[in-house]
Amino acid sequence: MVHQELRLTGSGGQGLILAGIILAEAALYDGLNVVQSQSYGPEARGGASKAEVIISSKEINYPKVIKCDLMLALTQTACDKYVDSIKPKGILVVDKSISNIPIREDITIYVVPIIETARNSLGYPMVSNVIALGTIYELTKIVSKTSLEKAICNRIPRGTEELNLKALEEGYNLIRNHKEECIGYGCRFN
Amino acid sequence: MVDKNIKLMQGNEACVEAAIVAGMKFYAGYPITPSTEIAELSAEKLPRVGGRFIQMEDEIASISAVIGASIAGVKSMTATSGPGFSLKQEGIGYAVITETPCVIVNVQRGGPSTGMPTAPGQGDIMQARWGTHGDHSIIALYPWSVKEIYHTTIKAFNLSEKYRTPVLLLLDEVIGHMRESIELPKEDEIEIYNRKKPTCPPEEYKPYKVKEGDIVPEMAGFGEGYRFHVTGLTHDETGFPSNNGNIAENLIKRLVSKIEDNKDDIVEIDEYLLDDAEIAIVAFGSTARSAKSAVDILREEGIKVGLFRPITIWPFADKQLIELSKKVSRLVVVEMNLGQYYLAVDRVASKHTKVEKFGRVSGELITPQEIVDYIKEV
Secondary structure, three states: OOEEEEEEEEEOOOOHHHHHHHHHHHHHHOOOEEEEEEEEOOOOOOOEEEEEEEEEOOOOOOOOOOOEEEEEEOOHHHHHHHHHHEEEEEEEEEEOOOOOOOOOOOOEEEEEOHHHHHHHHOOOHHHHHHHHHHHHHHHHOOOOHHHHHHHHHHHOOOOOHHHHHHHHHHHHHHHHHOHHHEEEOOOOOO | OOOOOEEEEEHHHHHHHHHHHHOOOEEEEOOOOOOHHHHHHHHHHHHHHOOEEEEOOOHHHHHHHHHHHHHOOOOEEEEEOHHHHHHHHHHHHHHHHHOOOEEEEEEEOEOOOOOEOOOOOOOOHHHHHHOOOOOOOOEEEOOOOHHHHHHHHHHHHHHHHHHOOEEEEEEEHHHHHOEEEEEOOOHHHOOOOOOOOOOOOHHHOOOOOOOOOOOOOOOOOOOOOOOOOOOOOOEOOOOOEOOOHHHHHHHHHHHHHHHHOOHHHHOOEEEEOOOOOOEEEEOOHHHHHHHHHHHHHHHHOOOOEEEEEEOEEEOOOHHHHHHHHOOOOEEEEEEOOOOOHHHHHHHHHOOOOEEEEEEOOOOOOOOHHHHHHHHHHO
16 A cells, blocks of 8 residues: 655745645556645745645545655754654655754755756756756655656756756666665664 | 546636637726736737727726627626726626626635735635625536536526626636636537527617517617616616616516526535435535545544535525425535535524534635634534
């Protein structure tokens, strides 16, 4: 049985809701049940933003995440606010720009330079969300690679496919190449 | 990989897709969170099917334009949220008395007033029933999933055409904004109802005369050669105002009974594990999803709980609830308000069973565990 609850957090404008939609759509392509929801403040940009995805082989009733298996945090505020919602043995992916890494011995924390990679290696800060998806794929394999790539191409502006697929690849690599930076439970490298 | 026509769709998006399938050709609105996507998508999609979208100056103008378009023969819709729903009440009453089919979507948010624009709430239950003044009946549908939004939107149009009345579609912010999988039905699987038009010569047309065997008067469209008068004043069969007591009495009673006497056709409910239930939860929309999970959790612990879910919240499913109240020892109404539908349930069910309310107004969904805890504690 598959059942995973994921929470993507950061600030409005970072594309996290789109990332949630892409992940949900990929799960749908894989034939799984899915509910994607979000919460945000009244602002168009800035302010806390949170996208949630529940992927399950069973029917999903309650549409919101209560305790997540994996959480992504792109800002310190979001990280602090939601870190307690990660299940024991769960995974936290935080952007390297976050200075105060939360202390939780019962989860595995990966600190990865998502925003920096988007800005410096790819030259487009707006692909941070797709890089983040790459890291989530690499850590969970919750959806198939084919479905994820198809969902990305279906939801991004035409003409940006190459850039976004490259961003996804960068995401995979950030986990493959930064495993030593993981902290806490389940980390074999520290 | 799935090969059926399964899509990941947002609730508000499903509403627009279904409205177009149902025959919507006109939308007038004033965007407001959390209903804005309905306006955006209507603006995008209506011109492609030969329809019109107008962004009006406010909600009162929007409902007025929707009524005007419908009288001109076109299926019309508007969408709003709490503050806008308040403003539309006068127009809703006008649609009731003029018997103008139209669909009004209210994607609810926390209230009163501007309240919590991006947070869910179910505080408009009684406003949907009694928001406009005067004696009237109303049809209000309340889906709980993206898939059901699609079906109830089509149903809302069909009922509005069949009973010549405004139909309210109440969505929760959560359901309007979330994305879920939906398998779109094929065109030949969808039943569409269109208003009955007059066949008599224009000079014999009486716009508010109900033919023998019909539920509502035949409805000509403005510009189709039939001249008729439309007014919010009490009117006779010709459509012209009348202060005659008998005429007024008959009109208002007919407007109410055309809905109340046809509950068997209008009222739709969903039941989950009620057959052997000792406790029943009454819930609708997103709250019913939590309630369904709560039922599963409680059943695993051997507590016999079931769920009664009205999809049509108005007119009220009194017959079904009275029957249910005779079978269970507790009826627990769970809603994201401080007890609105509870009042209606309590009125019909308290004779036979204990009716309780459990709700919150924090802008957060009620979780399955909270319902479980409540049921076990009391």
